[in-house]
Amino acid sequence: MTTNTTNTAGPEYVSGAGLRALLRRLHAAGERAWVDDPVAAELMRFCAEKYGALARKHGLDPWEAASAAFDVMRTRSAREAHDPWGVVTHAVRITCIAEERAQGLLCSTHQARRPHISAFHDAERISDRETPLWAYHPAFQVTDPEPDTDPAGGSADNGDGGGGVRAGMSASSAMEDAIALVTMLGWEPATARASVEHICGALAKAGARHTAYETLRRDQHARALLDLPGRSWTVLLKALLGTPHPALAATPAGRGVLLRLLIGETLPVLLRDDDLVLTLCLAVPTQRRR
Template identity: 55%
Template sequence: MTHTTTPTTGTATETGTSSTPHPDSSDFRTSEGLRALLEQLAEHGWRNNSQARELLEFAAERFAPLARKHGLDVWEAASAAFDVMRTPAARKAADPWAVVTHAVRITCIYEERAQGLLCSVHQARRAHISAHHDPERFSDRETPLYEYHPAFQLTDPHHHDQQGDVDVGSSVQAAVADATGLFVLLGWP
């Protein structure tokens, strides 16, 4: 591929193609077009603007695969795009679409994490919260949790049957009775 410099514009072009020194700023699908539209929307507002509606529909279509990948609704990704498009960072970026795409991707990741942790997206973005594992129901596993987890393995050294073995059944019953008594004292229903 050879590059030539045209004497009239001074821009490098590929042989056989023409160069446009300024991309179409009216097409929001390009970075320059998006920047121009975002500047206009920042100045005049988003309400009752047909281009803003088209932009959000385009964003919903553009980010639909990303939303589906994270188990989200398409409009959740479009909403995240809208949030970042209103910021000065998106308007002033060298590539506004890159900023919007990155922000939507991060939002989708944390939205999915928040749903798994049963918390807000704000909390899921915190490292000390997102470090936890997703909650599990007791019924999610084939083997009940109390059969293998050490926290549920109780032995009472004072209860022995006739052969001197620990009577696990009475230990579990005593633990359940103690827990029930504690809940009654705390006022739980």
């Protein structure tokens, strides 16, 4: 019978056969053997070094991996395995993964081992996201099921696809308020009026804000006639018609200035929207020499 000669300079438990023999001896000696036997202490230090890199990969301390190895070494499957180190390594890897998932899910390691629990994403604080919760969570995206009606009994939707209109506010009044807002934020009055009127005209033809947005975004001829840089034109479209992303449909950014005016917001309210004011101010077109 041949013997292993590659590990003659090291401890006996480095080889599979040596580890199997040590585990059987410790099991036969009773539970106190793991406390009193000096070889058992050396084995645990060896495990901490052996699985240290695996533990750090999963954000754990090397001794946590050694603890997982200790648990599996006391089982019958490890004592009688053909490759005991393979059994121990596999169990430690699974335990490290479960420990990492448990820390992320804020639950016990036992629960993290269950597939229907580990399928969830890690817990996260609301403050961890740059975008406010109400701007992307479906629970906060509420739209009116039916358009409101004006006192005369007619529809108050005005074809903008975004909710009811307050009594007494007409589309022309909203357009004038939008022109005043853009002018107050540094845009040249003539440019502001021409741009807003053109956008409102396209909106009336399209009948829906998202359709008007896509049409105007590609309208290079209109942008050239208005003498607006591409960035200023895009920012103005998003500000007036709203950001077309579906997740922002019920937010101020998704509704746009025109719709916000129609549903009851006033110029002072819009001027308190720091994001809107800053965006329009930074997009003021510079004067070009012809």
